[in-house]
Amino acid sequence: MSKFPVPDNSCEFFDQEHESMTREQIEALQVERLKETIARCMKNPIYKQRFEEAGITPDSITSVADVRKLPFTTKQDLRENYPFGLACVPLKECVRLHSSSGTTGNPTVILHTQNDLDEWANQVARNLWMVGLRPDDVFQNSSGYGMFTGGLGFQYGAERLGMLTVPAAAGNSLRQIKFIRDFGTTALHAVPSYVTRLYEVMQEQGVDPRKDTQLKVLAIGAEPHSEEQRKRIENMLGVKAYNSFGMSEMCGPGVGFECKEQNGLHFWEDYYIVEIVDPETLEPVPDGEIGELILTSICREAMPLIRYRTRDLTRVLGRTCPCGRNHIRIDRMRGRSDDMIVLRGVNIFPIQIEKILMQFPELASNYLITLTSDADNDNMLVEVELEELFTDDFPRLLDLEKRIRRALKDEILLTPHIKLVPKGTLPVSEGKAVRVVDKRKVYQ
Amino acid sequence: MTIKQLSIFIENKSGTLIRVLDLLSKANIQIIASTIADTKDYGIFRVLCDQPTQAYLLLRENGINVQLADVLALSIDDTPGQAADAVKSLSSEGVGILYMYSFLWKGKGVLVMRADPSEKAKEIITIKKIGFLTEADFR
Numbered sequence: 333m334s335k336f337p338v339p340d341n342s343c344e345f346f347d348q349e350h351e352s353m354t355r356e357q358i359e360a361l362q363v364e365r366l367k368e369t370i371a372r373c374m375k376n377p378i379y380k381q382r383f384e385e386a387g388i389t390p391d392s393i394t395s396v397a398d399v400r401k402l403p404f405t406t407k408q409d410l411r412e413n414y415p416f417g418l419a420c421v422p423l424k425e426c427v428r429l430h431s432s433s434g435t436t437g438n439p440t441v442i443l444h445t446q447n448d449l450d451e452w453a454n455q456v457a458r459n460l461w462m463v464g465l466r467p468d469d470v471f472q473n474s475s476g477y478g479m480f481t482g483g484l485g486f487q488y489g490a491e492r493l494g495m496l497t498v499p500a501a502a503g504n505s506l507r508q509i510k511f512i513r514d515f516g517t518t519a520l521h522a523v524p525s526y527v528t529r530l531y532e533v534m535q536e537q538g539v540d541p542r543k544d545t546q547l548k549v550l551a552i553g554a555e556p557h558s559e560e561q562r563k564r565i566e567n568m569l570g571v572k573a574y575n576s577f578g579m580s581e582m583c584g585p586g587v588g589f590e591c592k593e594q595n596g597l598h599f600w601e602d603y604y605i606v607e608i609v610d611p612e613t614l615e616p617v618p619d620g621e622i623g624e625l626i627l628t629s630i631c632r633e634a635m636p637l638i639r640y641r642t643r644d645l646t647r648v649l650g651r652t653c654p655c656g657r658n659h660i661r662i663d664r665m666r667g668r669s670d671d672m673i674v675l676r677g678v679n680i681f682p683i684q685i686e687k688i689l690m691q692f693p694e695l696a697s698n699y700l701i702t703l704t705s706d707a708d709n710d711n712m713l714v715e716v717e718l719e720e721l722f723t724d725d726f727p728r729l730l731d732l733e734k735r736i737r738r739a740l741k742d743e744i745l746l747t748p749h750i751k752l753v754p755k756g757t758l759p760v761s762e763g764k765a766v767r768v769v770d771k772r773k774v775y776q
Numbered sequence: 777m778t779i780k781q782l783s784i785f786i787e788n789k790s791g792t793l794i795r796v797l798d799l800l801s802k803a804n805i806q807i808i809a810s811t812i813a814d815t816k817d818y819g820i821f822r823v824l825c826d827q828p829t830q831a832y833l834l835l836r837e838n839g840i841n842v843q844l845a846d847v848l849a850l851s852i853d854d855t856p857g858q859a860a861d862a863v864k865s866l867s868s869e870g871v872g873i874l875y876m877y878s879f880l881w882k883g884k885g886v887l888v889m890r891a892d893p894s895e896k897a898k899e900i901i902t903i904k905k906i907g908f909l910t911e912a913d914f915r
Contacts, residue, residue, distance in 0.1 A: 721843040724783030724820050724890075725874055726813065751817045754785050754792070756839040 336454065338467065338494050344656065346461035346493070347454065350602045351657050358601045358658060359396050365630035366605060367393050370402075373636060376420045378413060399605050399628055404614070404639045407440060410581070414438040418635055421445060426634050430580050431479045432679070442580050443634040449488065451631055455586035455600055456489020462591050462598075462655075463549055463574050465519050467494030470546075472511055474522040474530075475554070476502040476677075481584025482554055486521045489586060495519070502526065505533040512545050521551040521576070521585075523677035524561055525709050531568045542570040551576045553585060554677040555710070556665055556772070562594075575664055581637055582629050588662055596649035596661030603631045606660050607639070608648055611669035619648040624669045625662070643670045673768060675703060675710050680744045682767045685714060688739045694722050694732055698758045701748075705772040712748040714740065717755045777898050778846035779911045780828035781888070784821040785841035788814055796821060799838055805831045808914050809888065811877040822877070824849070824888060826914050848897060850887040851907035854880060862887055865904050871897045881909070 338346075345351040353361070367390040373379035382403050383389070392401055409418065416423060421443075428444040444452070465471065471490040477483030477499060490497040500511050502522075508530060511517060522530070527550060534541055541547055547569055552562070553576030565573045577597050578585030587604060588597035599606045607626040608617050617623040625642045645668060649661040673680045682701060689695055696717035704711050716736070723729065733750045741747045786792040793812075800807065800823075808824040825831050828844060835842040852858040863873065876889040886909060891897035901908060 718785055718841050721783060721785045721841040724822065724843055724845045726815065726820070729818075730815075752785075753818065754787055754841045757787055757792075 336450070336492060338492075339461075341466045341468075346458040350600075351458065351462075351659070353602070353658060355651060355658050361602055362396050362605055362630060363393055363398075365602075366396070366399060366628065367391075369628070369630045369632075369636045369638070372420050372633065373638060376418060378409075378417060379420070379638070396605060399607065399639065400616070402628075402638050404626070404641055405637050406641050407581075407643075410440040411438040415441040416443065418637075419443050420636060421634050430481050430484075430584065432580055440581065442583075444583070445633040448583065448632050448634050451603070452485060452583040452586055453488040453492040455583070455603060456485055457493040458600070459574075459576065459586060459589035460490060460493050460495075460519070460549075460551070462589065462657075463551075463572065464592065465490075465493060465495060465549055469495045469518045469549075470498065470516050471495040471519045471521070472498040472500050472508070472515070472517040474500050474502060474508055474520060474526060481578065481580045482521070482677075485578065485584035485586060486551070490519075505530055506537070509534055509537065509539055512547065513539070516546050518546050519549040519551070520547060521553075523555050524552045524557040524565060524573075525555065525676045527552060527565050527573075528568070528709065531565075541568070545569075547571050550574065551585075551589075553577060555674050556667075558772075559664075561705075577662070577665070579627075579642060581640055581642075582627055583632070587627070591653060591655040591657060593653060593655055595653070596663055598653070598657050598659040599627075599662050601659045604629055606648075606662065608646065611643075611645070617647075619650075622647045622666055625665075641669075643668050643672065645669055671768060673701070673703065673712075673770075675712055675746060678745050680746070684743050685740060686767075688743050689714075689716055689736070691739065692732070692736060693719070695719055695736075696755050698755075699767065700758050700769065701767055702769045703772050710772055712746060713751060714748045715751045715753050715758060717758055718752050719755065777848065777901065777908060777910070778894070779824070779849050779909065779914075780832075781845045781847045782821075782823040782825065782828060782831055782835070783843045783845045784823065784835065786812075786819050786821050788816065788818050793821065796835065796840060799834060799840075800825065800831060803830065803834050805834075808881070809877065809879040809886070813875065822875070822888075824914065828911070845890060846894065847888050847890050848894075848901070849909040849913075850889070850901070851881075851909050852885045852887060854883065854885045858885060859887060862906060865906060866891060866897055866900055869896065869900050871900065881913075 370390045425445050426443045427446050430442045432440040473486045475482035550571050550573040552573050562573050574590040576585050577588035588599040590597050605628040608623040610617050611624040625644045625646050627640050628638055629636045645666045647663045649663050651660050652658050696719040699716040702713040736750050806826040810823045812819050812821050832844050850862050872892045874890040878887050
């Protein structure tokens with residue numbers, strides 16, 4: 333008998349006990365788990381000191397609202413305590429480590445115990461079951477593997493559900509399409525921009541996804557996308573596409589996922605306490621209003637995070653749902669409360685780009701990053717002012733552009749378009765310079 | 777043997793050229809010849825004028841990306857085949873031309889070019905007695 337029984341195919345829920353809880357039951361469980369989490373955090377000297385300063389003990393929590401008594405945790409905390417400073421269990425109890433792509437300063441490291449991995453897989457399996465996938469489906473994961481949690485996270489979750497799972501990883505579109513056809517792939521996980529790329533290649537190859545493949549469900553996430561983009565993907569491939577939310581700090585993918593209603597992502601409140609706060613005042617905002625998403629993981633052993641500031645902006649859509657799950661429904665992400673850019677699944681801070689540009693003596697210090705989306709792809713344009721016209725040869729100017737492009741590619745893992753502009757032509761705003769213009773439709 | 781040419785970096789956008797021309801005209805600088813080469817994003821406006829150094833300083837002061845380039849101005853007869861002969865004299869000796877434009881000046885043809893290597897080009901011009909203009913000719 334498996335430790336993790338898989339329900340009958342006819343059951344709507346993967347984990348009926350937790351998924352179909354009433355609001356009262358959810359909140360009672362959250363109080364219990366938050367108390368346990370605080371007790372666990374007290375074993376870590378940094379949390380211990382913070383809680384003591386705030387006069388917090390597990391007994392300080394009598395309702396979910398009491399989470400507001402706790403201090404916030406930030407990405408900076410993770411960086412400053414790199415790599416293991418926020419671990420709440422001895423390292424020998426940890427079995428996995430993931431690290432963020434962040435290249436500004438220290439990366440962030442997240443540790444997992446075996447239990448953490450099991451619960452993570454359960455969340456992903458719950459999500460995939462929710463949108464109709466069953467053990468007889470074939471799941472192809474076209475997400476990057478390695479340190480990026482979208483790879484192993486979906487792999488273990490899809491296996492937990494019992495599907496035949498193909499770790500196709502990212503890239504090589506021809507091979508992806510061959511796998512989809514040869515293995516009878518019915519469900520695919522990828523970043524939205526890659527899905528449109530795959531469709532382009534299918535068209536070039538004369539593959540009709542409706543006739544030549546068995547695709548029916550797509551999990552899309554890890555980069556912001558609009559409702560229009562989702563509809564396009566659904567129409568292109570003849571599938572249902574569901575929005576997935578995850579972040580390595582919480583575990584990875586699995587934190588939130590859309591149900592068949594496609595009306596907001598259910599964030600699993602038996603695993604997380606969800607708050608939306610005003611990013612300036614840090615006070616809670618009413619349901620329906622946009623604010624910063626704050627997550628407290630209440631089920632994790634190795635590295636629970638208390639009131640973690642995700643910097644993602646979103647809002648609460650509701651706390652009930654016709655699907656029968658009363659876990660909070662969160663809108664798609666509306667932007668960021670910091671200047672982080674999320675492009676094609678990659679997180680980029682403008683400072684990374686600035687750092688590279690400043691290494692070129694030919695360039696002045698003013699630059700502008702413009703993000704655009706054409707029909708299928710998100711693109712980045714970096715305009716940068718020329719300090720001195722050091723040549724009047726086009727080949728040498730083009731070579732400079734090429735060198736900038738290469739250096740940026742090494743840093744941010746994407747190839748932006750570079751445009752040299754004359755000195756003094758980029759807009760200079762009062763005080764803080766405007767560095768990023770986001771013209772993508774996502775946030776509108 | 778070489779003369780100074782202004783090379784001005786301009787954005788491929790309406791209004792950028794007029795800014796440069798206005799500055800030159802207000803300083804009473806006379807343009808002798810000019811050409812624009814462009815890519816999708818930007819262009820280089822190359823100008824021969826009567827006071828290149830003054831023009832250079834003026835444009836710089838006004839924050840314009842400008843360079844003074846040393847170019848050759850070959851003087852040839854205004855008849856068919858003369859340009860071909862001049863270019864052939866250079867290329868047959870392994871001298872390349874990075875860019876070139878031409879105009880008429882006092883009944884003669886002028887080929888303005890940046891040659892590479894420049895020293896080698898000068899040698900050939902001297903040996904083959906090819907005519908050339910100097911800055912004094914334009915003042």
